[in-house]
Amino acid sequence: MSIFSIDETHDPQRQSWVESANGHSEFPIQNLPFGIAARAGQQPRPAVAIGDHVLDLAAIADLLPPQTHDALQAGDLNALFALDEAVRRALRQALSRLLSDPAHRARIEPALCPMADCTLHLPFTIGDYTDFYVGIHHATNVGKLFRPDNPLLPNYKHVPIGYHGRASSIRPSDVDVLRPRGQRKLPDAPGPIFGPTARLDYELELGVWIGQGNALGQPIPIGEAAAHIAGFCLLNDWSARDFQAWEYQPLGPFLAKNFHSTISPWVVTAEALAPFRIAQPPRPEGDPAPLPYLWDDKDQSAGQFSLALEVAIRTRTMREEGTPAAALSASNASDMYWTVAQLVAHHSSNGCDLRTGDLLGSGTISGATRDAFGSLLELTQGGAEPITLPNGEKRSFVEDGDEIILTAHAHRDGFASIGFGQNRATILPAIA
The missing domain is CATH 3.90.850.10 (Fumarylacetoacetase-like, C-terminal domain)
Incomplete structure (x- = not known):
């Protein structure tokens, strides 16, 4: 598998229990872009966009690949994207499964925040x-x-x-x-x-x-x-x-x-x-x-x-x-x-x-x-x-x-x- 590969995360029939994601023009479940977001009163940390919401990844780190746990506590994406390509792919696949299976809704929903209520920061500490x-x-x-x-x-x-x-x-x-x-x-x-x-x-x-x-x-x-x-x-x-x-x-x-x-x-x-x-x-x-x-x-x-x-x-x-x-x-x-x-x-x-x-x-x-x-x-x-x-x-x-x-x-x-x-x-x- 490589970044050129098409897998189940790209399935156009895959739907999310986050209803705003289904048919979303920017952030359907097939996208899952990463960023750094902060809710009111919280420090910025890694997140994923899903429909009109932001998913706080640190809040659900225990459900994600263990190699990512430390990186998900950081204030930028540098440590996360320094990981091997295979780990990043496993993270994407895990998020796609979690956000498409209603069995995980009760556990994950508290980690969602309306995007309009979040502040989005620079995703990386940019060296050059x-x-x-x-x-x-x-x-x-x-x-x-x-x-x-x-x-x-x-x-x-x-x-x-x-x-x-x-x-x-x-x-x-x-x-x-x-x-x-x-x-x-x-x-x-x-x-x-x-x-x-x-x-x-x-x-x-x-x-x-x-x-x-x-x-x-x-x-x-x-x-x-x-x-x-x-x-x-x-x-x-x-x-x-x-x-x-x-x-x-x-x-x-x-x-x-x-x-x-x-x-x-x-x-x-x-x-x-x-x-x-x-x-x-x-x-x-x-x-x-x-x-x-x-x-x-x-x-x-x-x-x-x-x-x-x-x-x-x-x-x-x-x-x-x-x-x-x-x-x-x-x-x-x-x-x-x-x-x-x-x-x-x-x-x-x-x-x-x-x-x-x-x-x-x-x-x-x-x-x-x-x-x-x-x-x-x-x-x-x-x-x-x-x-x-x-x-x-x-x-x-x-x-x-x-x-x-x-x-x-x-x-x-x-x-x-x-x-x-x-x-x-x-x-x-x-x-x-």
Whole structure:
């Protein structure tokens, strides 16, 4: 058995005695994502989402595999996801049985809490965060804005491009974002000025959580990389585009990116996503083949995921008027030029040690058409073509009071659909 395997936990006919889970668009019993949650007056500890409820795992630890008991008392998921893949699979199977068999209801029900009454925290203590750039449509669109005749740099199709981000400023969904202040230079100005960003943007990304890591100096082979991936989340790597344009040469992103990144709080496990694995789309004719350390036949045949990704906006005016969020774009994880296993293999190929709880970002995932662009930079052509929202408001970039909402859902005929929950945050004015 492996993370590629489909077992009884994926059975679309399996129902839960937690009634809200049955047919739930995000968290049916076939999902069982992990997180860190706290009831009022309690310390944060490991939990699982089931329907509209949160299950406190420490409260039912005696019913779960003994190898997990110590990890279920912790305030993060690091110890749990450092365990062997087989132990994690046994835990998932045990939870699926317990939540589907009414004989266990009396014992487990007191450990359930309505999700609305719980506070969700960062799932891991994040040691390191690396953001990649694997959305080829995004890379091409952005490149065209600055290099119309040569949008993709020569290395793009040979190596997964990435940079090291800032782990300390990652926050879970529903934590407001302060508009950052920094240096920017207007095109005709003689020098830079310091102040709030005027070109704040979101980025629709897939987050990848590392499970078991590797020792320093010991690369992870591409054929083993998938086993080191614990699960996934949604990532919004907020970007100050005007800061970025001024500072990124020659060393790349810095203050334009490190002020705040938002993640969805639930870890959708690699095991839960097994039915939604698909082949990596073939490279266009003429593109170079990956070097051998980045190539594995199994990864090419099942290393990508069919995940529908969406971005929506709800402005302050929309909230005041009680109108729903407006859709901005919809893309799919299959628009990634590299697989997540290739990211892990490349990241460790020089001997870099990855650790449990490290976060990798995919980079902005955009589709080939405008309605699938994953950032406002692309949707508005660098701000030159503002978009008009259904209520008549216009946006070139994100304004104060705007709430940006990311969602993701996995669908496949013959299986229950699962979701990631929401990644949402509202922009607050910069501090004077």
